[in-house]
Amino acid sequence: MQTTFHIIREEFPSANERESRAACVASKNTHGAAAAHASGIGIIDFSRTIEDTPSGAKTVAVREGEAEFRPDFQAERITTGELLRRMRDEDWQQANPHHPISYMAQALRANHSLGRAIAEKKPLVSFKRGKFQALLTIGGDKEKQRRLLTRAGFTPTEITEILSAL
Amino acid sequence: MGPADIGITEASDTLVQSVDIEQKLSEVVRQDKDGKFAMAQAFDPEISGSIKVLGTTGDAVGGDLVTALASVAAGVTIVKEKTHATTQDNFDETDLSFVNFPGAS
Numbered sequence: 001m002q003t004t005f006h007i008i009r010e011e012f013p014s015a016n017e018r019e020s021r022a023a024c025v026a027s028k029n030t031h032g033a034a035a036a037h038a039s040g041i042g043i044i045d046f047s048r049t050i051e052d053t054p055s056g057a058k059t060v061a062v063r064e065g066e067a068e069f070r071p072d073f074q075a076e077r078i079t080t081g082e083l084l085r086r087m088r089d090e091d092w093q094q095a096n097p098h099h100p101i102s103y104m105a106q107a108l109r110a111n112h113s114l115g116r117a118i119a120e121k122k123p124l125v126s127f128k129r130g131k132f133q134a135l136l137t138i139g140g141d142k143e144k145q146r147r148l149l150t151r152a153g154f155t156p157t158e159i160t161e162i163l164s165a166l
Numbered sequence: 167m168g169p170a171d172i173g174i175t176e177a178s179d180t181l182v183q184s185v186d187i188e189q190k191l192s193e194v195v196r197q198d199k200d201g202k203f204a205m206a207q208a209f210d211p212e213i214s215g216s217i218k219v220l221g222t223t224g225d226a227v228g229g230d231l232v233t234a235l236a237s238v239a240a241g242v243t244i245v246k247e248k249t250h251a252t253t254q255d256n257f258d259e260t261d262l263s264f265v266n267f268p269g270a271s
Contacts (some may be wrong), residue, residue, distance in 0.1 A: 002246055047177055047233045059236040072237040098199055102177035106169070113172040121174045124233060133182040135233055139239050140167060144222040147257070151220065 004064035012056040020056035025115040034111035038065035048105040048123040180230040187215035213266040241268035
C-alpha cells in the first residue's frame with residue numbers, strides 16, 4: 001500500500017480566532033487546493049488546529065494526480081453582459097468545458113465551497129505533553145478525550161481544566 | 167457540471183504517540199573557478215519516518231492522520247505502509263511509515 005499526497009500546512013499567528021480562520025480561507029494555498037479539486041484531483045482532507053504558538057494552523061492534503069487541460073476556444077471579444085451571462089449559465093459551461101470562462105467558474109465555485117467548509121469545520125485544539133500531542137475536537141466526547149489525555153500523561157486536574165475549556 | 171461540492175468531514179480526537187524521523191540531505195561539492203573545493207550545498211532534503219497515532223474511532227489514510235502527519239511531514243509525502251489495530255484498552259492505533267520531501271512540489 002503506497003499513497004502519495006501533498007500536505008500543505010500553513011501557520012497563522014494571530015491571537016484572534018476569527019482573524020486566523022479568515023486568513024485560512026483567504027490563503028493562496030486554499031485557492032490552489034480548490035483549483036486542484038476543480039481540475040478533478042481529490043482533496044483528501046483538511047483541518048484547522050488551534051495551538052499555543054502560533055495560535056492557528058491549517059492543513060490541506062491533496063492527492064497526487066494529473067490534471068489535463070485542453071484549451072479549446074477561439075480568440076474572441078465579448079461584452080460585460082455576455083461574460084456575466086456565461087459565468088452564471090451552467091448549460092453554456094457544460095457545452096464549452098474547456099473555455100477559460102468555464103475554468104474560472106469551476107475554480108471560483110470550488111474555492112467558495114472549500115472556503116466555506118474550512119470555516120465551518122470545527123477546529124482541533126492541540127495540547128502537548130512531552131512527546132505526546134493530543135488533538136481534540138471542540139464539543140467532542142469528553143470520556144474519549146479523557147482517556148486520550150490520560151494516556152498522554154496529563155494529571156486529573158489538568159484534564160478537568162482542559163475538558164472544561166473545550 | 168464540474169466537481170461536487172466539498173463536504174465537511176467530522177474531525178476526530180487524535181493522540182500522536184510517537185514520531186521517529188531521519189533526515190537525509192543530498193550534498194553537492196562544488197569547485198570554485200580556481201579548481202578548489204567550494205562549500206558543499208545541501209539540497210533535496212528527504213525525511214523518512216514513522217508516526218504512531220492513537221484514536222478512538224477507526225480511520226483511513228486521510229482524516230486526522232493527515233493533521234498528525236502535517237506537523238512532521240508537510241510537503242510531498244508518500245505513505246509507504248499503514249497498519250491499524252485495536253489495542254487491549256480499546257483504542258484504535260495506526261502506524262504509518264512515510265517518506266517526505268518537504269521541498270518538493
